[in-house]
Amino acid sequence: MRMTVIGTGYLGATHAACMAELGHEVLGVDVDESKISQLKAGNVPFYEPGLPEVLERNIAAGRLDFTTDYAEAAGFANLHFIGVGTPQQRGSYAADTRYVEAVIEDLVPKLEGDHVIFGKSTVPVGTAAALQAKADALVAEHGNKATVEIAWNPEFLREGYAVKDTIEPDRIVLGTRGNGPDPQPSRAEEIAREVYATPLAKDTPFIVTDLQTAELVKVSANAFLATKISFINAVSEVCEIVGADVTQLADAIGYDDRIGRKFLGAGLGFGGGCLPKDIRAFMARAGELGADQALTFLREVDAINMRRRQRVIDLSRDMLGSLIGKRITVLGAAFKPNSDDVRDSPALAVAGQLNLAGAAVRVYDPQGMDNARKVFPTLDYAESLEDALRGAELTILATEWQEFKELDPVRAAELVEKQLLIDARNVLPVDQWQEAGWELRALGRSL
Numbered sequence: 221m222r223m224t225v226i227g228t229g230y231l232g233a234t235h236a237a238c239m240a241e242l243g244h245e246v247l248g249v250d251v252d253e254s255k256i257s258q259l260k261a262g263n264v265p266f267y268e269p270g271l272p273e274v275l276e277r278n279i280a281a282g283r284l285d286f287t288t289d290y291a292e293a294a295g296f297a298n299l300h301f302i303g304v305g306t307p308q309q310r311g312s313y314a315a316d317t318r319y320v321e322a323v324i325e326d327l328v329p330k331l332e333g334d335h336v337i338f339g340k341s342t343v344p345v346g347t348a349a350a351l352q353a354k355a356d357a358l359v360a361e362h363g364n365k366a367t368v369e370i371a372w373n374p375e376f377l378r379e380g381y382a383v384k385d386t387i388e389p390d391r392i393v394l395g396t397r398g399n400g401p402d403p404q405p406s407r408a409e410e411i412a413r414e415v416y417a418t419p420l421a422k423d424t425p426f427i428v429t430d431l432q433t434a435e436l437v438k439v440s441a442n443a444f445l446a447t448k449i450s451f452i453n454a455v456s457e458v459c460e461i462v463g464a465d466v467t468q469l470a471d472a473i474g475y476d477d478r479i480g481r482k483f484l485g486a487g488l489g490f491g492g493g494c495l496p497k498d499i500r501a502f503m504a505r506a507g508e509l510g511a512d513q514a515l516t517f518l519r520e521v522d523a524i525n526m527r528r529r530q531r532v533i534d535l536s537r538d539m540l541g542s543l544i545g546k547r548i549t550v551l552g553a554a555f556k557p558n559s560d561d562v563r564d565s566p567a568l569a570v571a572g573q574l575n576l577a578g579a580a581v582r583v584y585d586p587q588g589m590d591n592a593r594k595v596f597p598t599l600d601y602a603e604s605l606e607d608a609l610r611g612a613e614l615t616i617l618a619t620e621w622q623e624f625k626e627l628d629p630v631r632a633a634e635l636v637e638k639q640l641l642i643d644a645r646n647v648l649p650v651d652q653w654q655e656a657g658w659e660l661r662a663l664g665r666s667l
Contacts, residue, residue, distance in 0.1 A: 221414055222297040224249050226323050228259055228286065230266055230382070230493075230561075231340060231375055232303030236286075237271060238386035239301075240278035242418050248286040249293045259286045267560035267587045270383040294330035299411060301373075302339045306501075307493075313500035314508075315344050324351050328358040331366040336411055338373040338394075342438045342498060344505040348372045348395065348431040371396045371408035372434040376441070379492065380558030391425040392416050395434025442498040443518060448483040449490050450524040456486040456664025457527075466664030467646050486664040488570070488618055488644040489528040491555035493563040496522070528663065532570050532616060532644050533577065535661050539640050540614055544578035547637065549612035551605070552619025554588035562591045567618030570644070572596050584608035586621055609635040620645040629656035 221244045225236035228250040236248040250256050258265050262276040278284035287293065293300070304319040320341055327337075337355070339348060348370050355368040372395040377385045398406030409428050413420060420426055456466040466486040474481030490496065499518045506515045540546050552567035554560055562568050568583075575581045575598065583592060584602040593601060602608035605623060609615060609632055617624050625647050633639050639658040643650075646662050653660050660667050 221245070221299060221411075223247075223299040223301060223415070224293045224297050225301045225303055226250070226293065226327065227302065227304035227319070227341070228252075228255055229303070229305055230268070230379070231305075231377065232301075233259060233264065233266075233275075234268060234271060234377065234382045234386055235301060235303050235340060235375070237274045237278060237284060238383060239415070240281075240284035241274050241387060242416075244283065244415070245297075246278075246284050247293055247296045248284070249288070249290065250286070251288060253288055256286045256288050267558075268382050269380060269558055274383055290326045291330050294327060294332075298333060298335045299415070300327065300335065300337045302337060302341055303375075304341055305493075306341050306343055306497075308497045308500060312504065314504040315342070315497070315501035317343055317347055320347065320351065321354065324354050325358070328355045328366070328368055329362040329364060331359075331368060332364055334367045334407070336369045336371060336408055338371050338408070338412070340373055340375045342374065342442075342494070342501075343372075343435055344501060345432050345435045345439075345509075346505075348435060352397065369397065369406060369408060370431075371406070371412070372431050373412065374434055374438040376438065379556060379561055387419070388422070389416075389419055389424055391427060392419065393427045393429065393434050393437050395429050395431040397431060399428065400430030400432070439498045439502045442495050443502055443515070443521075445483050446490055446495045446499050446525070447518070447521050449485075450521040452484045452486045453489055453528055453664070454524050457531075459486075459664045460666060463666040465666070485646065487528070487646050488532060488566040488663065489525040491564040491566045491569075492559075492561055496525070496564045528644075529566050529569050529573065531663060532618075532642060533573050535642050535663075536574060536579075536614060536616070539642070539659070539661065542578075543574060546579045546613050547611055548574050548579045548581050548614045548616065549602075549608045549636075550574070550581060550583045551585075551608065551615065551617045551624045552588075552621065553583050553585035553592035554619055557619055557621045558587075560585075560587040560591055562588050562595055565592075565619075566644075568592055568595060570616065570618055571599055575599055582608050582612070585619060586623055588619075606635055612636045613638045614640045614642070616642045616644055617648065618644050620647045629653040629658055633657055 224247045226249040228248045240246045306315045309316045352370040396406040396408040397404045459466040470484040550571040555565040582600040643662040
């Protein structure tokens with residue numbers, strides 16, 4: 221099939237390249253000329269394992285190209301994906317949907333013939349219906365001979381695994397106007413089955429529902445995962461007080477198949493461009509709909525998550541006394557390993573707070589350094605892991621990169637000034653570090 225993917229940030233660029241990998245002809249569209257130039261040259265403007273190879277392979281095969289021209293996009297295909305961002309509004313918890321709306325405003329007046337637009341962006345419930353009304357009004361206003369159907373096909377990408385999650389998804393969800401209380405003729409399901417023929421042939425679950433349900437799936441999934449993380453972090457606060465071990469507790473309850481062990485890693489908490497933003501937008505939208513009390517628990521989920529950052533600051537003071545002038549190394553800047561994304565990163569937030577408290581903070585991350593410098597240019601950034609450790613009076617493991625998890629405690633001891641360590645992700649072999657002479661503290665454990 222021929223298709224366009226509008227928006228070439230993390231979601232859009234990944235979707236465009238992976239759709240081409242599945243054999244489709246794809247045109248990526250963005251208003252950012254610099255981003256389009258990079259992608260046309262085969263360069264991914266962010267870190268995602270495996271994506272550069274997919275991008276280069278499909279550009280070379282002639283299945284993938286990029287443009288800034290909406291008129292070219294309108295003439296290229298009759299299927300269009302929206303993959304633009306929906307950031308949190310300034311001064312509000314609500315999602316900012318202006319970029320999604322701009323796609324409809326820029327694209328629809330240029331369309332002729334029958335078109336289907338699949339939204340992949342995470343949006344507040346009700347957005348798809350509003351976009352359909354906007355599209356219909358634009359067609360009528362401009363008098364172009366076109367029909368436009370809006371459907372919603374939410375994304376479920378995990379940073380660091382986005383290529384696999386797109387090509388081999390664990391489920392495909394599609395919301396169409398052909399379902400729900402007021403069904404209308406829809407071509408979306410037929411088209412989606414052709415788009416995703418390869419994963420569907422491998423028995424990937426395919427859930428077809430109404431637009432509202434499809435819009436709610438992604439934010440509900442993220443809210444549940446955030447709740448699970450904050451639950452174990454709330455329990456870890458109790459564990460610290462009574463002398464229990466939250467990692468053993470998580471193992472024990474994780475054997476219950478109703479609970480499971482995933483996302484029960486107590487530590488510094490979640491960040492990134494999705495979970496924090498999405499739970500806040502979910503709360504805001506529930507309030508707008510009159511369901512003010514339905515999601516109030518998410519405020520505490522958010523609050524627990526933010527408290528973990530302060531707990532690391534408190535532990536740092538416990539170990540060092542005054543922070544003023546103390547040399548502290550923070551291992552990690554990205555919000556998670558296998559990513560260069562520092563949006564709402566707990567690691568970078570801790571580094572910034574320590575710096576504001578007067579510490580001399582040095583940061584090292586295998587991929588997130590350039591993005592971190594844009595957020596906190598005043599921090600000291602090390603060139604290597606050994607450079608980061610050299611002379612440190614306190615070391616904080618804040619992002620669980622494999623390189624940090626495999627760090628030799630004996631070699632590390634030779635580099636630092638003091639063998640003081642906070643394992644803010646509960647990933648290090650405690651016995652090995654203690655045997656090497658390190659004083660180690662961790663969240664939710666009485667070490």
